[in-house]
Amino acid sequence: MGKPSVTVTTAKAIINSEYTLIKSHSKYKLPAHLVKLDASTSEGRITVAKLFYRRFMRLMPFVSNVKMVRDTYRDYLRYKFIRENYELKRYLVFNPTELGSKNNAELISSTECGDKPLPVQEMQRTLEFVLKSCSYLPETKDQKWDIARDNTYCRQILKNLLTMQYEKYRSDRHRGVGHDELDVKFSHLRTTFDPLTKLNKGDKKKIPLFKVFSDFDTTLVYLNESLGTRL
Template sequence: MPNVGLTITTKNAIITSQKTLLLKHAKFFPPHNMINECAHDEVIRMCYRRFMRIKPLVSQRQMIQTTYVQYLRYKFRTEDYEEKLKASGITLPKTSFDDSSQVYRSLLFCLKAVSTVKKGFSGEKDASAEIRRARNILKNILTVEFEKSALIAKNSGQNFTVLRKSFSYLRPSVENAANVSQFAPLRDFDRCLLALNITLGTRL
């Protein structure tokens, strides 16, 4: 029987059966003032590397880590975010942040989601609440992405186009169409996520 109370402490981390607490985390955070001092493409590359570095912190479950990596690769290499936003028909004011700033802010959001607060910190309660919200949002995003991948695997010819290319499942005008009605829960979630991105200046 495994010792569920076992704690391993090294110079870099404290590890339990439920979580890993990193003691040295500078390599996970972007350089100070990166947005203003680095070229656009370099900002994107540096953010991508740091997104990948936090994979073990997102979850200790291999399935969730795999979903996270697949999601990142899709977001960075394939997704036409502007087309997705256009297909949704959302009329909220557009963010003033450019795409590199949105990616940077998304990284900060995910770093918050995998963070913890030192006990006794004066703002512990509020900071912990923010972390829980970010963690729950990231968890829900990965749950939805896992569901999308499963649907694409079942019928890649149709579902890849609907979910990844045309984004027709997001369009208000086709809400009741037979070929996209099955995606209603995904549609509702993604429309909320797009609105959240506009509000936060992120690109989750």
């Protein structure tokens, strides 16, 4: 005989040994007044960014039961909102042959995060993506198979993304590849297309690791272009 199932019901959720059903979804979704906010001003950017950041953070308990995965998700969110220069990352992916001049790359690198337009539409689609990845439906015809499969794809992609991000953190601690190299300077994207003769002996040892991260980040940028997201 299996163990008896215990169901806990609260004002906000119904919980059993396998699933959690959230009764109210409002705090995970964007407010209706978002469309009235002006994200083109400095004050408006901060307000809108906070709205998104809070909602992404509220989803953290549903991302995984594993603390390490939740911690990686939290750290990745902080990086995305505070430090990432996505335009530079995108430029390095789509313009690998122009790295010799580096004029545009240096210009993008020098742009402060607060001076960049806030990609509200991409952020909305990214929030929808994470919401799907945290939602569960069994994949049966009776349970809207196409929607269930879509949620599964989102969940698998997010899992792979967080796994790779965790490997980047491990590289910082154990492999001599600094966090700034991978997620600030994007050295792995630059080095992939630079002649190896320009690299010193220490950097040449990083090439295999750089290649793995470069392939993943390149694929991620193309995925974002296809979905209109900012994963």
